[in-house]
Amino acid sequence: MGKQRIIYMDHSATTYTKKDVVDVMLPYFTNHFGNPSSIYSIARESKQAIDSARSKVAKALGAQPDEIYFTSGGSESDNWAIKGVAYANRKRGNHIITTKIEHHAVIHTCQFLEKEGFAVTYLPVDRYGLVDPSDLEKAITEKTILISIMYANNEIGTIEPIQELAAIAQKHKVYFHTDAVQAIGNVSIDVKSQNIDLLSLSAHKFYGPKGVGALYIRNGIRIENLIHGGGQERKKRAGTENIAGIVGCGKAIELATADISGHNARIQVMRDRLLRGILEKIPHARLNGHPTKRLPGNLNVSFEFIEGESMLLWLDDEGICASTGSACTSGSLEPSHVLLATGLPVEISHGSLRLTLGDVNTEADIDVVLEVLPKVVSKLRDMSPLYQKEAKDRGCNV
Known part of the structure; x- marks a missing residue:
């Protein structure tokens, strides 16, 4: 079988840039190219x-415009939030709390800070990927200065109880940061009512351009700069602004939050x-993440006895774009x-597939995937020694 039309089901990795977004960006590459500092x-x-x-980003988050700072994307925003708060508040304490399921932009930043003398607690999650608020409360000490817990997980789609977690942080007078890169356009956010102090986002996750994002910093937060140089972004983030990208980010978040x-x-x-x-067509398959408290387009399924990477190659040959998890890894x-x-056991986690739906997908796409995927899994299992052993042990076809 040759390639059919492309069926894109990897929207958690990135989205296309919508035409309305591109249209508002274009003039800032040509006619309106001036440096904002002039x-x-x-x-x-x-x-x-x-x-x-x-103003558009602020409105989407329930923030004030002067609390929004544009960055190059989610990774920079996460790094700035965590390092900036850590360094600015080091005299008050050196303890940071995060989770074991964060994006690597958070985990690797925390691991870097551990080498700098900071102590980091990595909270566990349950089988659905949910953080237990009581675990957070128990982990807070008098030296805790920051809690960073993602709004929704990029791999399994689980949405965390952010408002409850942030309320615990506020009770203990600890700053609360959330990586909301996957959440924008999928959940309604109000940073004030939810007690969120810092929030990261990235435009290319909600049909905006790549290379631009933002960090919400509640007024009054003590935070060091991450990038030094000129006085852009009210002297908080140096570097000549990516005007077209910022304009695109504003338009994209406006569209993404218009009718969630x-x-x-x-x-x-x-x-x-x-x-x-x-689940009906493929035996030995299981859903990963919470069955209901999850992002609307996220589907993460593990298939026993096969490797996820092999699935991706076979699906790609059929024109289906998917992922085994985070695009960054x-x-x-x-x-x-x-x-x-x-x-999840190691051997089963290797056979995971993440399908994330978005605006381009149709019911016809679902039909194609449900026709192709069972055949792909079956062919891979036919070549799997683990699968053959399972069949032999049971004395039947599995």
């Missing part, structure tokens, strides 16, 4: 465009049908740290 008219146009985008419930309803119907079909042969943290 004082002539075309520079003022650039500055006004950035201010407008800042409507978006979720359409995507979730397709996701649930896809899950039902997979797709070149790694190590099992997912997220799946291992949920208690």
Whole structure:
């Protein structure tokens, strides 16, 4: 069988940039190219465009415009939030709390700070990937200065009880940061009512351009700069602004948060049908993550006796784009740290597949995947010594 049309089911890795977003960006590559730090008219146009985008991001989060700082994306925002708070508050304490299932932008940053003399607690999660608020409360000490817990997991889609977790942080007068890169456009966020002090986001996860994101920093937070140089972003983040990218980020978040419930309803119907079909057609398959407290488009399933990487290659040959987990670790042969943290055995975690749906997907796409995927799994199992051994041990076909 040759390649069919591309069926893209890896929206957690990245999304395409919507035409409406590209259209508002284009003038800032050509006619409105002025440096916002200059004082002539075309520079003022650039500055006004950035201010407008800042207001759009703030509105989407329930924040004030002067609490939004544009960055190069989620990884920079995570690094700035964690390192910035750690260094600025070191005299008050050196303890940070995070979880075992964070994105590597958070985990590796915390591991770096451990080498700098900071103590880090990595909270466990249950089999669904949920943090127990009581575990967080028990972990807080008089030296705790920051808690960083992701809003929704990028691999298994589980949505954490952020408001409850942040309330615990507020009670103990500890700053609370959330990596909300996967959450924007999928859940309604209000940083004030949810007691969130810092929040990271990245435009390319919600149909905006790559290379631009933002960090929300509640007014009054003590935080050091991550990037030094000029006085851009109100002297908080040096570097000539990515005007077109920032404009695109503003437009994208405006579109993504305009009708979250409507978006979720359409995507979730397709996701649930896809899950039902997979579990009905493929034996020895299991859903990873929480069955209901999860991102609407996220589906992470493990198939016993096969390797996820092999599945991806066969699916790609059929024009289906999927993932085994985080795009940032797709070149790694190590099992997912997220799946291992949920208690999934190593051998089963190796056979995981992440299908994440988005605006381009249709019911016809679901039909194709449900036709192709069972055949792919069956062929791979036919070549699997583990599968053959299981069949022999049971004395039957498995």
